[in-house]
Amino acid sequence: MIDLFTATGLVLICTLFLCLYRVIVGPGACNRLIAANTIGTKIILLLVLVGYIYGRNLFLDIALAYAMINFLATLAIAKYLEKGCIC
Amino acid sequence: MIGFFSLVTAILIAMGLFFMIVGPIGLIRLPDLFTRAHASGKCDTLGQALILLGLIVYEGFTFDAVKLLMLIIFLYVMSPTATHAIVRAAHILKYHAWKPGEERE
Amino acid sequence: MKGIERIISISVTFGILFIFWILLSAHFDAFHLVAGAVCAMLVAVISHDLLFTKPVRGGILTLLHFTHYCGWLFLEIWLAGLDVAYRVLHPDLPIDPQVVTFDTPFSDDIVRTVFANSMTLTPGTITIDVIGSTYTVHALTSEAARDLTEGRSIEKRVHRIFPET
Numbered sequence: 001m002i003d004l005f006t007a008t009g010l011v012l013i014c015t016l017f018l019c020l021y022r023v024i025v026g027p028g029a030c031n032r033l034i035a036a037n038t039i040g041t042k043i044i045l046l047l048v049l050v051g052y053i054y055g056r057n058l059f060l061d062i063a064l065a066y067a068m069i070n071f072l073a074t075l076a077i078a079k080y081l082e083k084g085c086i087c
Numbered sequence: 088m089i090g091f092f093s094l095v096t097a098i099l100i101a102m103g104l105f106f107m108i109v110g111p112i113g114l115i116r117l118p119d120l121f122t123r124a125h126a127s128g129k130c131d132t133l134g135q136a137l138i139l140l141g142l143i144v145y146e147g148f149t150f151d152a153v154k155l156l157m158l159i160i161f162l163y164v165m166s167p168t169a170t171h172a173i174v175r176a177a178h179i180l181k182y183h184a185w186k187p188g189e190e191r192e
Numbered sequence: 193m194k195g196i197e198r199i200i201s202i203s204v205t206f207g208i209l210f211i212f213w214i215l216l217s218a219h220f221d222a223f224h225l226v227a228g229a230v231c232a233m234l235v236a237v238i239s240h241d242l243l244f245t246k247p248v249r250g251g252i253l254t255l256l257h258f259t260h261y262c263g264w265l266f267l268e269i270w271l272a273g274l275d276v277a278y279r280v281l282h283p284d285l286p287i288d289p290q291v292v293t294f295d296t297p298f299s300d301d302i303v304r305t306v307f308a309n310s311m312t313l314t315p316g317t318i319t320i321d322v323i324g325s326t327y328t329v330h331a332l333t334s335e336a337a338r339d340l341t342e343g344r345s346i347e348k349r350v351h352r353i354f355p356e357t
Contacts, residue, residue, distance in 0.1 A: 004097060008100055008138070011107075012107060015107055018114070018115060021115060022115060022123075028120070028177075030177040031120055031123065033176075034114075034120065034124055034127055038127045041131055041135060042107070044162075045107075048158070060151055060154045060155070061154070061216070063158060064157065071165040074169040074172065078169075078173050078176045081176040081180065082179050082180070109276070113276065116280060117280065117287075118285075121289060121291075121318070121320075125276055126276055128318060132273075163313075167308075167312035170312060174320050174330070175320060175321050184289060186289070187287075
């Protein structure tokens with residue numbers, strides 16, 4: 001089962017590079033932001049998988065906290081793009 | 088001989104990976120920001136939910152499974168909201184919406 | 193909000209926060225339980241008015257409708273994922289994007305949020321902007337746009353769970 005999780009993680013890292021293409025090339029800040037948000041959600045899955053590969057359920061808590069921080073960061077940047085300040 | 092639950096886990100993770108691969112492909116192929124938001128918002132949410140469900144089946148009935156379930160619920164509330172925030176910012180910044188027959192960005 | 197309503201609001205918030213604490217900590221010794229109770233009480237007293245901005249109504253029937261709605265939403269998310277996957281992997285990209293603006297009769301903030309989020313998760317549509325009860329929606333295909341303005345199937349669903357608005 002650990003092999004399956006490792007393979008899943010490797011495939012996820014490959015899809016991460018596809019998103020990175022949009023972050024580097026994509027015209028305008030909003031395209032980059034949407035790709036960065038996708039990368040963040042993939043990182044959550046990678047954290048959970050790493051926790052299962054090494055047998056440490058501490059990583060689940062890190063994944064939960066990371067999910068919230070990722071969400072807040074996306075909201076803050078979107079707000080900044082919209083208004084020019086975070087307030 | 089692999090167990091029944093391991094098989095279910097493998098199938099769920101495989102289906103989730105399919106959607107996780109389709110999401111970035113859509114992010115690259117689709118022509119403008121609004122259509123890209125469709126790909127990133129829907130395929131990724133579904134893929135995540137399927138992979139985490141597979142892990143719940145693997146885990147069984149423990150506190151860790153409850154945490155995974157909570158992660159699924161968070162992602163289901165957060166993903167549409169984040170997509171909506173970005174698309175709204177793009178709408179206010181007057182991003183051009185692609186029409187059929189136009190050049191791709 | 194005053195008197196008995198305030199106490200109910202604080203205790204419900206405390207209950208939710210304390211259950212959340214227990215699920216996250218997964219320890220049942222005295223130290224963790226007392227620490228959790230103190231933290232949950234502090235947060236509940238300070239911020240109970242964020243969770244319930246007005247008195248809560250509705251009973252077992254609303255809960256039943258909500259469960260039914262969640263099941264329907266799960267099915268729709270499946271269809272949405274398959275739909276987008278088909279359109280992305282098709283060599284010709286069969287999409288016809290449109291921006292649609294339409295009115296809804298919803299007046300409550302929670303109902304509006306539920307409607308906007310479920311529209312983002314159902315096939316072919318994402319919510320762009322909400323001003324009052326007027327929604328601006330981006331539709332991936334012309335069929336999805338026509339369903340929004342004429343068929344209104346999502347709107348009827350949301351109306352069935354929250355009948356009083």
